[in-house]
Amino acid sequence: GQHDVVMSPCKQPKIAIKEYHSPKMQPSRPKMQRLWQDTIDKGVDSLSKELLKRQEAIYEICVHAQTMSSDAKTVVDNYMRPMQQLGYLSNEEEQLLFGDIASFADIHDDVSNKLLLLRSTDDGTVDCIGNTFLLCIPRLRHLIPFCSHLHIAKSLYDKKRAVPAIHDFLERCQKSSFSSKRSLWDFLDSQRSALLKYPLLLKGVLKTTRDDHPDTPGLRSCLEEIDKLITDMDNEAGEVLCKATLEQLDYTSDVRCPIVDSSRTVLCSGNLKLATRGQRVQAFLFDQALVVARPVTHGSEMVYQVSHHPIYTSRMLVESLKDGEVAVGGSFRNALNRRSSAIIGGGLSNVFRVLRTEHSTEPLYGKQTGAFTFVANDMHNKKAWVSAVEAAIQHAPPMSTGV
Secondary structure, three states: OOOOOOOOOOOOOOOOOOOOOOOOOOOOOOOOOOOHHOOOOOHHHOOOOHHHHHHHHHHHHHOOOOOOOHHHHHHHHHHHHHHHOOOOOOOOHHHHHOOOOHHHHHHHHHHHHHHHOOOOOOOOOOOOOOHHHHHHHHHHHHHHHHHOOHHHHHHHHHHHHOOHHHHHHHHHHHHHHHHHHOHHHHHHHHHHHHHHHHHHHHHHEEEEOOOOOHHHHHHHHHHHHHHHHHHHHHHHHHHHHHHHHHHOOOEEEOOOHHHHHOOOOOOEEEEEOOOOOOOOEEEEEEEEEEEEEEEEOOOOOEEEEOEOOOHHHHEEEEEEOOOOOOOOOOOOOOHHHHHHHHHHHOOOOOEEEEEEEOOOOOOOOOOOOOOEEEEEOOOOOOOOHHHHHHHHHHHOOOOOOOO
């Protein structure tokens, strides 16, 4: 799969586990009405259908922000603080799992409160929200570090759930009324989903806004800025994942490859089979190079041992091979052999090859390899890999001569 990367588990601290006590139930918070018209005492019937749709679309942003605020408060009150008191997490683990989520409620409340203050005292309608929402985007950017580390946080979450006392605590919480049968991970991941939903909600408002409406320019500016925010979040998440993956590479030569270490993105990764020996390997396609390794366990940590020299994307070719063209063992068949194999069976399917375009004077980090012939899991997996390699080649950074 495209993101089939196993993160290294965090070291388990030696802590004394205190006796479990159910978290104190927090008083329920009043929920906002789901529809704008339910908040208006009178005058709704006098509004046009178009204006009513626009008010509902604006109010949906307020409800969304309040929901995200409530989720953040639920995490802090019913998970983070009790887990602190029970000693379930070290300070480092707590920061990795929860980040700055304690500040998120205020950020989402700021969105909702600013928009609600725009309501007319006469009929409760809102005319323009674009410029006001623009003021909220810098604070929403504070969610980026938390969201970009979620992939790594999920590994810690899964590891902690395997501890019996913590598993019992999380199960009890999920069955409690405050969780609505949602897991802690659902609450944590909802913050990322919240950011992804804001552009959709803003587009909903813009769709109900006339081109000549004074709010149109402001709404378009909002969409541009929120799209930049999401792009930045995706880029940072990619860099965090790439860094974590690079840290798991273990070079048999005891010398790391600086070109690979300069990578910023994992474009594709997953389990493939080498056609030559049928050996299962873990392949990592970075923006700088293709690295082939095998998973090994060092103590309690999983690492990937790199024994072959990486193939740099700037020196790379990819070939999609026909089914039956490669025999079991990796040798290539001629046309006559391929025809006979089609009749009697045999040969490998879903095969592709990644080659180095030329020899160079670059320093070697492992055994020299001119090509890797891979067997993918299925046809779709093969297409995904070939497309990813082609894209990597197309966008490969230039490399100096002799490297």
